[in-house]
Amino acid sequence: MALRTPVRTEDEPVGRTTRRDRRPRPSAAGARLWTWLTLPGTVWMSVFFIASLLLVAAISFGTTDQLGDPRFGTDLGNLKALADPAYRDVMVRSLGYALLTSVICLLIAYPVAYAVALHAGRLKNALIAAIVVPFFANYLVRMYGWSVLLSDDGPVLRVLRALGLADAHTKILNTGFGVIAGLVYGFVVFMIIPLYAAMERMDTSLIEAGRDLYGGPLRTFLYVTVPATRQGAAAGVVLVFLPAMGDFVSAQFMGGPNQIMIGNLIQDKFFEGQDWPLGSALTMALMAVLLLAMFGYLRRTRKDEAEATR
Amino acid sequence: MSATATTPRPRRRRRGSRRRPVFAIATTVVFFVLLYLPIAMVVLFSFNSQKSLTVFKGFSLRWYEAFFHDSVLLGSLGMSLEVSLVAMLGSVVLGVALALGLVRHKGRLGSYAGLIMMVPLITPEIVTGVASLLLFKGLGITLNSGTVMIAEITFSISYVTVILRSRVAALNPEVEEAAMDLGATRWQALRLVTLPALLPAILASAVLIFALVFDDFVLAYFTTGVDPQPLAVRIYSAIRFGVEPTINAVGTMMLAGSITLIGLALAIPRLFGRRGGLDLISGE
Amino acid sequence: MTQTPVVPDAPAVPAVRLEHISKEFNGSHAVRDLCLDIAPGEFFSLLGPSGCGKTTTLRMIGGFADPTDGAVLLSGEDVTALPPNKRNVNTVFQSYALFDHLSVADNIGFGLRRKGVPKAEIRERVGAMVDLVQLGGMAERKPRTLSGGQRQRVALARALVNRPAVLLLDEPLAALDLKLRRQMQVELKQIQREVGITFVFVTHDQDEALTMSDRVAVMNGGRVEQCGTPEDVYERPESRFVAAFMGTSNLVSGVYRDGAVQLDGGPSLPVGTRPGIADGSTVDVSIRPEKIWLSDFEPGMPVVGGVIRETVYSGPTTTYLIELAPGVTVAALEQNTARARMEDRWEGGERVEIGYDPEHCLVLGR
Numbered sequence: 001m002a003l004r005t006p007v008r009t010e011d012e013p014v015g016r017t018t019r020r021d022r023r024p025r026p027s028a029a030g031a032r033l034w035t036w037l038t039l040p041g042t043v044w045m046s047v048f049f050i051a052s053l054l055l056v057a058a059i060s061f062g063t064t065d066q067l068g069d070p071r072f073g074t075d076l077g078n079l080k081a082l083a084d085p086a087y088r089d090v091m092v093r094s095l096g097y098a099l100l101t102s103v104i105c106l107l108i109a110y111p112v113a114y115a116v117a118l119h120a121g122r123l124k125n126a127l128i129a130a131i132v133v134p135f136f137a138n139y140l141v142r143m144y145g146w147s148v149l150l151s152d153d154g155p156v157l158r159v160l161r162a163l164g165l166a167d168a169h170t171k172i173l174n175t176g177f178g179v180i181a182g183l184v185y186g187f188v189v190f191m192i193i194p195l196y197a198a199m200e201r202m203d204t205s206l207i208e209a210g211r212d213l214y215g216g217p218l219r220t221f222l223y224v225t226v227p228a229t230r231q232g233a234a235a236g237v238v239l240v241f242l243p244a245m246g247d248f249v250s251a252q253f254m255g256g257p258n259q260i261m262i263g264n265l266i267q268d269k270f271f272e273g274q275d276w277p278l279g280s281a282l283t284m285a286l287m288a289v290l291l292l293a294m295f296g297y298l299r300r301t302r303k304d305e306a307e308a309t310r
Numbered sequence: 311m312s313a314t315a316t317t318p319r320p321r322r323r324r325r326g327s328r329r330r331p332v333f334a335i336a337t338t339v340v341f342f343v344l345l346y347l348p349i350a351m352v353v354l355f356s357f358n359s360q361k362s363l364t365v366f367k368g369f370s371l372r373w374y375e376a377f378f379h380d381s382v383l384l385g386s387l388g389m390s391l392e393v394s395l396v397a398m399l400g401s402v403v404l405g406v407a408l409a410l411g412l413v414r415h416k417g418r419l420g421s422y423a424g425l426i427m428m429v430p431l432i433t434p435e436i437v438t439g440v441a442s443l444l445l446f447k448g449l450g451i452t453l454n455s456g457t458v459m460i461a462e463i464t465f466s467i468s469y470v471t472v473i474l475r476s477r478v479a480a481l482n483p484e485v486e487e488a489a490m491d492l493g494a495t496r497w498q499a500l501r502l503v504t505l506p507a508l509l510p511a512i513l514a515s516a517v518l519i520f521a522l523v524f525d526d527f528v529l530a531y532f533t534t535g536v537d538p539q540p541l542a543v544r545i546y547s548a549i550r551f552g553v554e555p556t557i558n559a560v561g562t563m564m565l566a567g568s569i570t571l572i573g574l575a576l577a578i579p580r581l582f583g584r585r586g587g588l589d590l591i592s593g594e
Numbered sequence: 595m596t597q598t599p600v601v602p603d604a605p606a607v608p609a610v611r612l613e614h615i616s617k618e619f620n621g622s623h624a625v626r627d628l629c630l631d632i633a634p635g636e637f638f639s640l641l642g643p644s645g646c647g648k649t650t651t652l653r654m655i656g657g658f659a660d661p662t663d664g665a666v667l668l669s670g671e672d673v674t675a676l677p678p679n680k681r682n683v684n685t686v687f688q689s690y691a692l693f694d695h696l697s698v699a700d701n702i703g704f705g706l707r708r709k710g711v712p713k714a715e716i717r718e719r720v721g722a723m724v725d726l727v728q729l730g731g732m733a734e735r736k737p738r739t740l741s742g743g744q745r746q747r748v749a750l751a752r753a754l755v756n757r758p759a760v761l762l763l764d765e766p767l768a769a770l771d772l773k774l775r776r777q778m779q780v781e782l783k784q785i786q787r788e789v790g791i792t793f794v795f796v797t798h799d800q801d802e803a804l805t806m807s808d809r810v811a812v813m814n815g816g817r818v819e820q821c822g823t824p825e826d827v828y829e830r831p832e833s834r835f836v837a838a839f840m841g842t843s844n845l846v847s848g849v850y851r852d853g854a855v856q857l858d859g860g861p862s863l864p865v866g867t868r869p870g871i872a873d874g875s876t877v878d879v880s881i882r883p884e885k886i887w888l889s890d891f892e893p894g895m896p897v898v899g900g901v902i903r904e905t906v907y908s909g910p911t912t913t914y915l916i917e918l919a920p921g922v923t924v925a926a927l928e929q930n931t932a933r934a935r936m937e938d939r940w941e942g943g944e945r946v947e948i949g950y951d952p953e954h955c956l957v958l959g960r
Binding site: 474482484490503 | 843
């Protein structure tokens with residue numbers, strides 16, 4: 001070979017060489033750039049999110065000093081306190097409220113998503129925007145408006161009384177129903193969106209086939225539409241359950257002292273009672289319930305996917 | 311049974327299957343009424359000439375005037391705007407970088423970052439709030455607007471990353487290669503080609519984050535100092551400890567603000583004349 | 595045989611030289627110990643089925659993939675360690691990879707701006723390029739508003755305006771419909787002659803490679819199977835793979851002895867004396883359908899009998915499937931020229947004789 005190249009010296013062997021070991025590879029610079037882009041956000045999240053969650057876990061084993069400031073420790077008292085009937089009842093109630101909220105949202109969202117996705121024609125996009133936009137309006141202001149609407153001499157009860165559906169003693173606020181109404185109002189959009197998306201994807205000829213097979217619209221809905229949108233519904237249940245379980249505003253605005261939820265307890269321990277270790281233990285308990293729910297959901301969807309691909 | 315399914319149906323039957331579902335439509339109408347009525351109430355009573363929150367006596371702007379003469383509320387408004395702006399900039403810078411890195415970085419760092427990005431999305435705000443409060447106290451940081459900003463950035467990075475990640479993944483890698491082929495360094499390719507392609511989605515998510523942070527109450531409540539307090543925290547105290555109709559006026563203005571911003575976030579991709587912006591329905 | 599760079603009358607410094615390059619992805623070789631020289635000004639095609647390593651080879655020349663082993667030399671300079679922006683090559687990508695936020699003119703001027711060419715000169719060169727690729731009047735439009743063929747031209751202009759030593763084209767015509775593709779093939783060839791830049795063209799379409807190239811490298815399994823002029827690789831394939839890949843070819847197997855191949859259970863085909871093939875060895879015989887005669891045999895031509903099994907009429911040509919022995923079928927192609935008459939066409943079941951020139955037979959040892 002008469003070829004001479006500038007980078008090659010005479011005594012270097014021509015031909016087979018392993019360049020990987022001797023020279024920087026051009027793509028290495030690229031990999032470094034991606035690392036530098038990933039690093040700041042990752043460090044930020046590790047410090048301000050992951051570390052702080054670990055701190056909550058650590059403090060839940062701690063105690064308070066005379067000033068009410070938290071101290072680290074290995075005390076199991078806070079976790080034992082969770083079994084105390086007063087706290088246990090609140091946790092059971094929170095779970096019940098959040099589950100009922102999910103069910104009610106499901107019952108509202110199915111007809112709404114169905115009507116918007118399949119029977120709204122050209123209005124479809126406008127209607128879905130009309131559902132999403134109020135969700136971005138201030139949560140407190142919406143909750144406040146809702147509580148005014150449902151108050152003892154508010155418009156809803158006045159209409160119900162005029163129709164003879166309620167008497168002078170009927171209340172919505174300061175009842176469990178009021179709290180659930182608040183949670184439903186706050187989070188129903190999280191149910192509608194995934195259900196709407198699922199119905200959009202659904203093959204509408206399924207419904208027509210269902211009509212032929214089953215006849216009635218209700219039977220078609222139950223045997224065709226519901227199974228076809230099951231994954232959307234499952235996602236919606238999780239998306240509603242998660243924030244509903246941790247909410248404390250609805251119970252404060254719509255409920256009374258007998259309707260408090262776990263979120264109110266946590267808020268109380270941090271702002272009124274100054275028992276941060278116990279508040280941390282309650283937070284851990286809440287997180288545990290939610291992680292269980294999330295785990296169940298993920299297992300469910302995996303199973304569904306596995307069945308779908310079979 | 312299969313015989314009935316394959317037999318062609320008379321026409322009447324087919325038209326029947328397109329019949330409007332009366333129950334579903336009625337539910338939808340009631341749903342929309344109940345969805346908007348509380349908001350309408352707030353707006354209506356913000357213009358009430360009397361202090362009553364249940365009886366509308368006449369039109370007036372007195373509660374808006376009251377707001378603009380209330381130095382505490384104005385201070386809160388200023389703080390909320392400041393916090394939202396900083397949180398928006400901070401989370402967009404970190405989130406966009408992270409989204410780019412996450413999609414391209416194939417190592418262990420990438421999978422770790424991808425995992426911790428998802429945790430905030432399933433964590434209720436109260437938990438994030440408690441955790442931030444404990445961290446700031448533990449580090450001996452005095453609570454003020456700075457701590458609110460840090461907490462809000464933490465909370466928003468995941469949103470920005472999740473929104474932009476799918477956009478980055480959908481980019482054609484050959485476009486960046488083309489820029490480098492034409493003499494750009496990797497960094498120049500990112501700046502001159504990739505970021506402009508992502509611009510609609512970046513702007514849309516920035517507007518969205520601004521609106522979310524401005525309206526956010528729970529995190530702000532846990533991480534703010536005593537004075538000034540973000541507007542949402544003031545509203546909370548006002549609602550809890552005796553309602554002034556001024557709150558209706560503030561609420562109305564916040565509603566108008568958020569609706570404008572959300573409208574903007576949805577419209578941005580169209581302003582750029584292309585898809586690839588923010589899709590609130592399927593983008594997440 | 596394929597390991598040494600094949601180029602007739604190679605100039606002292608090839609525009610592109612690949613020295614024993616390999617590329618591994620997760621332990622499997624996409625390209626394996628490949629050597630290739632491409633002369634300046636050549637229109638060179640890398641041809642092969644998908645997964646043969648042709649795009650990976652192109653990406654290694656462009657700097658988008660690092661060879662696991664070996665070196666890439668451009669005009670004699672080792673660029674193996676250089677990133678794409680430091681190499682004097684430009685690429686036309688399969689997806690065109692246009693910058694959607696820039697106008698056509700800004701897309702084309704991108705490379706010149708990176709190099710810091712003065713504004714006035716950029717304007718002039720971009721204008722000239724717009725004319726060359728016939729995009730006059732579209733300079734200010736956004737790529738999104740252009741048709742597929744126009745986008746293709748922008749991608750070409752964007753690369754060519756930088757006057758690279760080598761232009762790499764990664765299946766640039768694959769996304770176009772057939773008619774536009776034929777037109778662009780001609781245009782691309784004209785442009786290449788006009789600018790005199792070395793083109794390295796990746797394609798899986800053998801027609802495209804044959805029409806446009808000065809030389810073609812047929813690739814398979816990460817290696818070059820054969821490299822030569824279009825005529826070389828088409829008329830004188832050196833392997834079973836090349837014979838089969840370059841258009842339809844008849845492949846029959848038998849035992850070679852004394853200048854003839856005895857087909858399994860069929861006639862013996864005289865193929866002439868083949869010095870490289872040992873008597874009694876099993877071989878494949880390949881002959882293209884258009885090289886088989888059905889009538890007007892020349893004197894001395896070997897003739898074999900068979901039965902027409904199928905007649906396939908496809909406009910300008912008619913293909914006959916002829917069974918020479920049970921299980922041994924060959925295709926023969928006849929032009930439907932002005933002299934051929936419909937009633938002369940053979941029917942299924944008829945006995946025919948076929949003739950061929952032994953020189954057109956390719957005998958491949960196993």
